[in-house]
Amino acid sequence: MKADLVTIFPDFFRGPIDYGITRRAQELGLAEIQVHDLRAFTHDRHRTVDDRPFGGGEGMVLKPEPLFECLESMGLASREDRVAGREKQSVILLSAQGQRFTQKVAAELALLDRIVLVCGRYEGVDERVADFLADREISIGDYVLSGGEIAAGVIVEAVMRLLPGAVGNEASTQQESFTIEAKAKSTSGADSTCGSNGLLDYPHYTRPAEFRGMAVPEALMSGNHEEIRKWRRQRALEKTFRNRPDLLEGATLSEEDNKFLAAIKNRS
Ligand code: SAM
Numbered sequence: 001m002k003a004d005l006v007t008i009f010p011d012f013f014r015g016p017i018d019y020g021i022t023r024r025a026q027e028l029g030l031a032e033i034q035v036h037d038l039r040a041f042t043h044d045r046h047r048t049v050d051d052r053p054f055g056g057g058e059g060m061v062l063k064p065e066p067l068f069e070c071l072e073s074m075g076l077a078s079r080e081d082r083v084a085g086r087e088k089q090s091v092i093l094l095s096a097q098g099q100r101f102t103q104k105v106a107a108e109l110a111l112l113d114r115i116v117l118v119c120g121r122y123e124g125v126d127e128r129v130a131d132f133l134a135d136r137e138i139s140i141g142d143y144v145l146s147g148g149e150i151a152a153g154v155i156v157e158a159v160m161r162l163l164p165g166a167v168g169n170e171a172s173t174q175q176e177s178f179t180i181e182a183k184a185k186s187t188s189g190a191d192s193t194c195g196s197n198g199l200l201d202y203p204h205y206t207r208p209a210e211f212r213g214m215a216v217p218e219a220l221m222s223g224n225h226e227e228i229r230k231w232r233r234q235r236a237l238e239k240t241f242r243n244r245p246d247l248l249e250g251a252t253l254s255e256e257d258n259k260f261l262a263a264i265k266n267r268s
Helices: 020-027 064-072 078-081 103-109 127-132 149-160 170-174 227-241 244-251 253-267
Strands: 002-007 032-035 089-100 114-118 136-139
Touching: 002 064, 002 149, 020 032, 020 149, 020 244, 064 114, 064 127, 078 089, 089 103, 089 127, 089 149, 114 149, 136 149, 170 253, 227 244
Parallel strands: 002 032, 002 114, 089 114, 089 136
Antiparallel strands: none
């Protein structure tokens, strides 16, 4: 996959794309990330990328010309072909007004050959970019950031770790919080039976088994795969019920899960 990041602060990405799985994906040749300096597409001596808004009002707005020129230099497929899905490319404008970014959207983007992430700044971006250049607007949450760079970093990281081969143990990305279809078959036995299926992930523990009087739950030490599966599933259900009850509606639940949920609802 190729990811193009368009920004007025190219140095911003030096850290985020050079560590962990994003770095690994690039080193393995699974991903290529290119940062484009928007100011390189200006033609005045001040390298102006912004201007005052028509109609008055606060702040400055990113001008359309450098953004159009920058994207035109990339050799992308036409917007028509991208939007129709004839080309596996997507141009995304980061915006607080966009569709919410979720694990499902990350999984959709991970299937593409190329994503272009356009980072806004100031009061935002000339609306003609959303209307005629970008294929979609994406928001990483209901709050306002000063720029799209951190949002682009979030999307790159969430997408890159879903590229086959990017994470050492692929099964782990199929059993995490928010993952809808758990197709993973773990070789270790216990894990393969309790994929998230829309729930939050179950709690994880590692050595030491006892730390400052805090012991690892006995079920996990039992070596009994069925007991471990049941314990993990119940903890995932509990945590989802407590922290994100909205997720329970879309989760795939068994009869056993529903019975357990009914019991904890009665208790609370
Ligand atoms: N005036 C805009 C509004 O009220 O919706 C906010 C503009 S914000 C200060 C500047 C830029 O930060 C936006 O153009 C966008 O690229 C980025 N941004 C801010 N919040 C974001 C969010 N929740 N998700 C994605 N990008 C965001």
